[in-house]
Amino acid sequence: MIDSEETARVFTAGLCDAAAMARLEHLAELLRAENTRQNLIARATVDSLWQRHIADSAQLLCYVPRETGVWLDLGTGAGFPGLVIAAMRPDWTVYLVESRKRRVEWLDAAREALQLSHCRVIGERLENVPDFSAGVISARAFAPMPRLLELAGRFSTKQTVWLLPKGRSAAQDLASVAKSRRSMFHVEQSLTDPEAGIIIGGPVQGARLEARQAS
Ligand SMILES: C[S@@+](CC[C@H](N)C(=O)[O-])C[C@H]1O[C@@H](n2cnc3c(N)ncnc32)[C@H](O)[C@@H]1O
Known part of the structure; x- marks a missing residue:
């Protein structure tokens, strides 16, 4: 279980290389500074940024194959989980969809500062984003399941995680969720909070994939 800033860093470092860890440290620094200007993350979570936000996002990499199509993150807000994933896997194509103007400006500035050329910030409501097939769809604290499926189902194929x-x-x-669709999902326990769950769907069912080194 990830129960401290130290264990959060060690866990995250096990999933990426040293350059990615440096990008995440940079992101943490930028986020703390921006949080004094806009309320990106709750003040109560600033001192546990690695545990509550960075490792909490990074753990999603344990459920995706080594090769994946476009990663679509819905309602990225301050950057979770999509910006963390983009910082850990700079070669992957990651789309961050966010509708609030100030969040979009922050995400764009952070993406540029971290030189994430494969990451794209889509400053639109999800409803206005044209259809495409996503390899991964992620969303933290975005919408209840029925609404989420209604909004994002059109980006999903049989291969989408x-x-x-x-x-x-x-x-x-x-x-x-309606019974007919429920069977494609299951719940895994979050590593950052024993009482929290991650709903996982698609072809990667069952146990967590082996933790993957980036190099
Ligand atoms: C509760 S926040 C969660 C932010 C982030 N995922 C996290 O966990 O820290 C939800 C975010 O989704 C964005 N959002 C809500 N509805 C949206 C929509 N239809 N299209 C795009 N973004 C949306 C909001 O602006 C907000 O930033």
Whole structure:
């Protein structure tokens, strides 16, 4: 279990290389500075940024194959999980969809500062984003499951992996999905909070994939 800033850093470092860790340290620094100007993350979580936000996002990499198509993150907000994933896997194509102007400006500035040329910030409501096939769809604290599926289903194929950190309401949220669709999802325990769950869907069912080194 990831229960401190130290264990969060060690866990995250196990999933990426040293250059990616340096990018994440840079991101943490930028985020702390920006958080004094806009309320990106709750003040109560600033001192546990690695545990509550960075490692919490990084753990999603344990559920995706080494090769994946476009990673689509819905309602990225301050950058979680999509910007963290883009910083850890700079060669992957990661789209961050966010509708709030100030969040979009922040995400664009952070993406540029971290030189993430394969990451694109889409400053639109998801409803206005044209269809394409995503390899991964992630969303943390974006919308309840029925709404999320209604909004994002058109980006999904049989190969798409869904990664939906849901906090403590995961099982309840999944139960609200129509029976016919529920069987494609299951809940895994979050490593950053024993009471929180991640709803996982698509072809990568069952146990967590082996932690992957980037190099
Ligand atoms: C509760 S925040 C979560 C932010 C981030 N995923 C996290 O976990 O820290 C939800 C975000 O989704 C964005 N959002 C809500 N509805 C949206 C929509 N239809 N299209 C794009 N972004 C949306 C909001 O602006 C907000 O930044």
